[in-house]
Amino acid sequence: MKLEGKVAVVTGTSPNIGGGIAGGLADEGAAVVCVDVVAANAEQCAAWITKRGGRALGIPCDVTNETQVQAMVARVRAEHGGVDVLVNNAGILGGQSVLDMPLERWTRQLSVNLTGTFLCTKHVARAMVERGRGGSIIVIVSTAGHQGQTGNIGYCTSKSGLLNFTRAAAMDLAQHRIRVNSLTPTATDVAEGDARAVEWGRAKPERPPRVLDFAKMLPTGEMPSPRHYARAAVFLASDDAEMITGFDLRVDSGAIAKYWPWVPHR
């Protein structure tokens, strides 16, 4: 158990990636706080972890609202005494091209992806500094933050911003023994998240076929699943990573390392 005795806050705990990471941290002994603007995502994720024998609490919270973020951190401190790990995973995916993106959609996407991460990091880090035991903060990025994807201007912009947010926050917090690292997922196999939705009592999500054949373009030939991100998050959260800060850990089946014209599985 790599995270025994630790308290972890995970934002954006849908049945997909946030739920997978929350479950993975709980499996390693952490008490997990599931935070989501959709109350059912916070509460059902916590109930699922508890049913599996873990310790969890669900807190509905909009990460773009500073008052709500402060109240969420205060509640975690009241219940658990402090926070050891924060996973900034809440995000809005998808978008439009720079020609078509409406200002309102751009503003909301940047607000959730960038400002939400800033606010949670700010208030959790303040609590960590006050307690004086250090901590680990993980920022969920995307391969779309490393590359220019078509039709996704707000997502690409916000996710690349998070890469340097991570480095700058790592510098601000190093003196307090708080490590800040990012984790880069890529196009994710939907099977595990869909199965988790069903476990939470929901209908299996309807999914239109994907336009791109992601698996064929990945060097490994296989898309990662949320459990693969969870293992990387456990590593970054644990004392095994005690000398690692300001780093981006890519769990992307080799996507970013690939020489761009190479089609691996043709």
Ligand SMILES: NC(=O)c1ccc[n+]([C@@H]2O[C@H](COP(=O)([O-])OP(=O)(O)OC[C@H]3O[C@@H](n4cnc5c(N)ncnc54)[C@H](O)[C@@H]3O)[C@@H](O)[C@H]2O)c1
């Ligand atoms: N799914 C992928 O293929 C993929 C690939 C790369 C990166 N990612 C990243 O992984 C993370 C999770 O993605 P996912 O596929 O599980 O998405 P998802 O839409 O299933 O989950 C995102 C969660 O964030 C929550 N959220 C949105 N706005 C919020 C707010 N203001 N306050 C609190 N919670 C809020 C949503 O309610 C939802 O539960 C995101 O940061 C995403 O950018 C996903």
